[in-house]
Amino acid sequence: MSQQDKVQPDTNPPRTGTPVLSVRGATKRYGAVQALAGADLDVHAGEVVALVGDNGAGKSTLVKVISGAITADTGTVAFEGEPVHITRPQDAQALGITTVFQDLALCENLDVVANLHLGSEVRSHTVLGEIRMERAARDLLTSLDVKIKDVRTPVASLSGGQRQSVAIARALLGDPKMVILDEPTAALGVEQTAQVLGLIKRLRERGLAVVLISHNLSDVREVSDRVVVLRLGRNAGTFETASTTQEEIVAAITGADAYGKAS
Amino acid sequence: MTEAAAKVPTTPRQPGGGLFDAARDRLRRGDLGSIPVAVGLVLIAIVFSALNGHFLSAENLTNLALQMAATGTIALGIVLVLLLGEIDLSVGSVSGLSAVVMTVLYTQQGWNPVLAVLGALVTGAVIGALHGLMRTKLAMPSFVVTLAGLIGWLGLMLFLLGKAGTINLPFDRGIASLSDTWLPPWLGWALVVVLVGTHLTSSLVTQRMRVAAELAAPSTTWVLARSAGLAVLLVAGLLVLNADRGVPLTLVIFGGLVVLVDLALRRTVWGRRMYAVGGNAEASRRAGINVTQVRILAFVGASTLAAVGGVLAASRLAAVNQTSGGSDILLNAIAAAVIGGTSLFGGRGRAYAALLGILVIQSITNGMLLLNVDSSVRFMVTGAVLAIAVAIDSLARRGAADGLT
Numbered sequence: 001m002s003q004q005d006k007v008q009p010d011t012n013p014p015r016t017g018t019p020v021l022s023v024r025g026a027t028k029r030y031g032a033v034q035a036l037a038g039a040d041l042d043v044h045a046g047e048v049v050a051l052v053g054d055n056g057a058g059k060s061t062l063v064k065v066i067s068g069a070i071t072a073d074t075g076t077v078a079f080e081g082e083p084v085h086i087t088r089p090q091d092a093q094a095l096g097i098t099t100v101f102q103d104l105a106l107c108e109n110l111d112v113v114a115n116l117h118l119g120s121e122v123r124s125h126t127v128l129g130e131i132r133m134e135r136a137a138r139d140l141l142t143s144l145d146v147k148i149k150d151v152r153t154p155v156a157s158l159s160g161g162q163r164q165s166v167a168i169a170r171a172l173l174g175d176p177k178m179v180i181l182d183e184p185t186a187a188l189g190v191e192q193t194a195q196v197l198g199l200i201k202r203l204r205e206r207g208l209a210v211v212l213i214s215h216n217l218s219d220v221r222e223v224s225d226r227v228v229v230l231r232l233g234r235n236a237g238t239f240e241t242a243s244t245t246q247e248e249i250v251a252a253i254t255g256a257d258a259y260g261k262a263s
Numbered sequence: 264m265t266e267a268a269a270k271v272p273t274t275p276r277q278p279g280g281g282l283f284d285a286a287r288d289r290l291r292r293g294d295l296g297s298i299p300v301a302v303g304l305v306l307i308a309i310v311f312s313a314l315n316g317h318f319l320s321a322e323n324l325t326n327l328a329l330q331m332a333a334t335g336t337i338a339l340g341i342v343l344v345l346l347l348g349e350i351d352l353s354v355g356s357v358s359g360l361s362a363v364v365m366t367v368l369y370t371q372q373g374w375n376p377v378l379a380v381l382g383a384l385v386t387g388a389v390i391g392a393l394h395g396l397m398r399t400k401l402a403m404p405s406f407v408v409t410l411a412g413l414i415g416w417l418g419l420m421l422f423l424l425g426k427a428g429t430i431n432l433p434f435d436r437g438i439a440s441l442s443d444t445w446l447p448p449w450l451g452w453a454l455v456v457v458l459v460g461t462h463l464t465s466s467l468v469t470q471r472m473r474v475a476a477e478l479a480a481p482s483t484t485w486v487l488a489r490s491a492g493l494a495v496l497l498v499a500g501l502l503v504l505n506a507d508r509g510v511p512l513t514l515v516i517f518g519g520l521v522v523l524v525d526l527a528l529r530r531t532v533w534g535r536r537m538y539a540v541g542g543n544a545e546a547s548r549r550a551g552i553n554v555t556q557v558r559i560l561a562f563v564g565a566s567t568l569a570a571v572g573g574v575l576a577a578s579r580l581a582a583v584n585q586t587s588g589g590s591d592i593l594l595n596a597i598a599a600a601v602i603g604g605t606s607l608f609g610g611r612g613r614a615y616a617a618l619l620g621i622l623v624i625q626s627i628t629n630g631m632l633l634l635n636v637d638s639s640v641r642f643m644v645t646g647a648v649l650a651i652a653v654a655i656d657s658l659a660r661r662g663a664a665d666g667l668t
Contacts, residue, residue, distance in 0.1 A: 089549075105549050107542035109610035110535075118539055119550030126531045131469075135476045 018081040019044050020178050020209040021066065021097070026075035027233075028061050035061040036072065037233035043178060043209040048200060050212045050224035050241070054253055058233040059213050063180055066211075067099040068092040080177075096177035102186065104167040108156035112148055113137040115155050116170045140169055144202055146195075161192025165199055178209040185219050197223050217246050229253055299655050300603060300619045303648070307623065311630035318630055321506035327629050328504065329442065332513040333358075333576035334592055335621035338599035339524055340568030342617050343561045345600055346528075346541045348609025349405040351565045353394065353412030354596055358573030359588020360420040361386045365574055366430045366583045367423060369438060376437040380574055387570025388563050390416065395559030405562075413593070421585060434581035441578040445509035454510070455497045463490040513575055518618070520571065524564075525614035537561065541609035572596075591642075598645065599624050602652040623648065 019042040028036040036058045043049045051059050064070045066077070068089040077084055079095050086092050092099070106115050113130075116137045122129035137151045146165040148158065155163060164184050171179055181200065185193045200223045203210050214220050220227060221241055229236045229252040237252040311318040337354050344351045365383035368374040374382065390412070397408045424430065432439045446454065466486045473480035504510045528534035539547045540557045548554050569588075576592075577583050601607065602623050603616025624645060631641040 105543070105546035107539045107546055107610070109542035110538055114535060114539070118547065119552050121532050121535055123532050126533060128530055128532060128535060130530075131472050131476050131478065134478055138478070 017044065019078075020080060022078040022081075023062070023066065024076045024078075026062060026065055026072045026077075028058075028065065028070065028072050034233055036065070036075075038075070039230060039233060040235055041066075041211075041228060043211055045177070045209050046204055046207045047226065048204050048210040048212055048224045050214060050220040050227045051230065052214065052217070052220060052227060052249065052253060053230035053236070057230040057253075059230055060182070061233075062230065063099065063182065063211065063213060066092065066097060067180060068097075093174065093176075096175070097180065098171040098174060098176040098178070099180040100164075100167050100171050100182065100184065102182045104163055106155045106163060106167060109154060111154050112141075112151040112158070112166055115166055116140065116173060118170070120173070136173075140172065141165075144169055144172075144199055146199065159192060160188050161195045164188065164192075164196050168196075168199055168203070172203075176208070178211070179203060180211045180213075182213050183215065184212070185214065185216055193219065217249060220249075221246065231255055297604060297615065297619055299652065300623060303602075303623055303652070304619075304626065307626045307630065311626070311633070315630070315633045318633055321503050323629065323633065324503050325507040325511065327625055328514045329511055329579065330629060331621045331625040332442075332511075332517040333572045333579065334595050334625070335517050335572075335599065335617055336520060336575060337569050337572035337592065337596040338603075338617040338621050339520060339614060340565035340572075341596050341600040342603075342605050342612055342614060343524070343537070343564045343568070344405070345605045345607060346537050346609060346612055347558060347561050348541050348607070349398065349558070349561065350597075350607075351394070351409045351412075351562065351569075352406065352593060353390075353409040353416055354565060354569035354572075355588040355593035356413050356416035356420065357387055357390050357566050357588070358569040358576065358592065359583070360390075360416045360423070360573070361570035362573035362577035362587050363420050363423045363430070363583045365438070366432060366577060370430060370432065380438065383570045383574050384567055387566040387568075387573075391563035391566030392559060394566065395562035398562065399555040399558050417589070420587065424583070424585060429582055429584040431582045432577065438574070438578050439581040442511070442513050442575065444512040446512065446515065447509060448505045451501050451505055451510045454515070455494070455501055458497060459490055459494045462493055463487075466490060513579070516571075516575065520568070521614050521618050528614055533557075533560070538610055541611075543610075595621070595624050595645075598649045602649055604656065623652075 021041070021043045023039065023041040025038045025040065026036050027034070027038055035056075039058060039062050041049070041051070041062060051062065053059050061070070065072045065075075066086065068086045068091050071087050077086060079097075084091075084095060086095070086097075107118065110118070113134045117133050122132045122136070134151060141148060141151065144165070146162070146169060148162055148166075155166060158166065168179070168181065168184070184196050184200070188196060197219060200210060200212065204223075204225075212220070212224060224241045227239045227241055227244065227249055229239070229249065231253065236255070239249060239252075308319060317323055337358055340354055341351060361383040364386045365379045368382045369376055369379035394405070394408050394412055397403050398405050421428075463486070466481075466489065467483075470480045470483070470486055501510065504514075528537060536547065536552050536557050539550070539552060540554050544554050547557075572592075573588055577587065580587075599620030600612070600616055601620065603612070603618070603620030605612030605616045605620075627645055627648065628641060631638075631644065
């Protein structure tokens with residue numbers, strides 16, 4: 001089966017071009033723990049790749065390698081076909097890779113406009129360009145169809161889904177090529193989860209490469225194009241979401257083989 | 264119409280409706296702003312003027328203005344560190360030490376008074392930088408750093424004062440005349456016209472720019488009403504002060520510093536980053552903000568403003584002595600910042616908190632002195648007011664939080 005072919009994972013018809021990001025054989029050891037043992041990952045423009053696996057499967061470690069939070073022991077990373085070395089978060093940002101971590105990193109006391117421009121305020125000399133920032137914030141949120149009544153509301157009084165949307169929108173201000181989302185729907189209600197999933201689909205429509213880490217397989221099945229399963233730091237299968245059942249994914253995650261074959 | 268307009272972000276909000284919405288949203292979040300303090304001030308005025316008709320006289324209100332400038336300036340520095348969720352316990356000692364440095368430079372080294380004052384400010388700034396470095400580079404809690412500062416700088420001040428323990432300033436010239444300088448009536452009026460004119464012009468320009476950018480803008484009526492309100496407050500104050508000796512220069516200095524710090528906090532990148540670091544330091548760091556630099560600058564600001572307060576206090580007393588910057592100055596400065604609405608947990612508060620808070624505290628002190636009440640009662644009342652102010656704020660916020668869930 002071509003989906004489970006680990007050596008050449010991108011032989012699927014819709015994605016024949018050069019991947020935006022390509023990781024090969026990434027390994028990382030923390031003392032006695034082998035967090036990554038040769039993981040591969042390919043992500044194309046306009047594609048949502050879900051990265052799934054049980055706790056300790058290496059999802060977070062792989063994402064940290066890509067976002068520059070840690071450096072892999074061995075393995076190669078290619079960005080748009082060119083080999084790159086990502087050793088610091090700034091390296092990843094310079095390439096156009098941005099990560100929205102689970103804690104969102106928002107300042108709850110500041111309003112939406114200020115949070116969107118945190119660290120990259122519009123200014124003339126030292127004076128804030130409030131009007132330009134508010135206009136940019138409103139236009140960005142409107143283009144993403146994020147509904148926030150007043151962009152001057154402090155983030156503390158927004159719902160969980162709105163906060164997640166603000167965090168994702170902020171990631172887009174730097175005009176990235178690839179967005180990594182760490183558990184964006186954890187702790188959200190049904191309606192707010194739908195809002196965030198809708199936002200992820202609009203990221204794909206914009207032609208961004210999206211990596212989605214999630215434990216929620218129904219969310220994964222709703223928005224992703226491909227599912228990459230990690231198990232014990234290795235790839236345990238790559239699936240086309242549209243032609244895969246939830247049982248097959250669960251089997252790959254747990255290591256139990258639904259078809260009685262050794263994995 | 265206003266409801267619909269408010270929900271669709273692409274349509275500018277209807278000015279009046281949007282305004283009420285914003286005010287209602289703020290109240291719903293438990294953000295009472297300066298309403299409790301304003302109510303408190305009115306209550307204080309009613310009670311004390313009923314007990315002593317002299318309380319609201321021009322002479323007494325002028326004295327009040329003179330009394331609050333020094334500690335108010337120190338409270339302004341406290342606001343800066345509180346915004347970061349830090350504390351500075353050393354501001355009293357630093358104000359005393361800076362005043363002594365200034366006095367020594369002026370009276371014993373024969374420096375020009377302006378240079379002597381600059382020397383005091385530099386002393387404050389260097390001490391603040393030291394506190395900031397200890398807080399950031401050594402990761403010491405600011406409580407401990409500034410507690411050490413409180414004790415240590417007090418010791419240095421006593422050392423500089425020597426055995427005499429008191430150094431007098433020539434009271435008819437130089438630094439002492441600072442607190443005996445009064446604006447002539449015409450200059451007071453000119454100041455009010457400039458302030459209100461600047462406020463109105465900048466509000467109108469902002470309104471035009473917001474309309475041009477298709478953003479929600481306040482109505483012209485509201486802009487005019489706000490500037491008119493400011494004008495009424497300033498003119499009332501001016502009439503009272505002109506009925507006595509005029510506007511004291513020390514009040515102009517304190518008021519000017521409050522306005523400057525307020526503009527810096529609300530309108531500059533530095534101010535935005537103060538609030539950001541106070542709100543979530545880790546998020547600020549990840550967003551590329553130099554958190555260490557922001558923290559050090561806040562301590563430099565607090566100590567420098569403490570030095571200004573020390574100079575003002577020395578000027579008023581025309582001397583420095585062993586109690587300079589001591590007794591209840593530190594406690595009043597922190598209490599003023601908190602009563603004015605600054606959060607101890609960082610990220611919330613405004614420069615005007617220092618002005619409003621010191622107005623409350625100094626009114627109580629002044630009123631109690633007029634009534635010849637013992638200072639034991641004064642401390643108890645001030646303590647109760649501080650507790651009530653914070654309790655009202657907490658209750659409003661908790662009520663709002665309950666409402667959200």
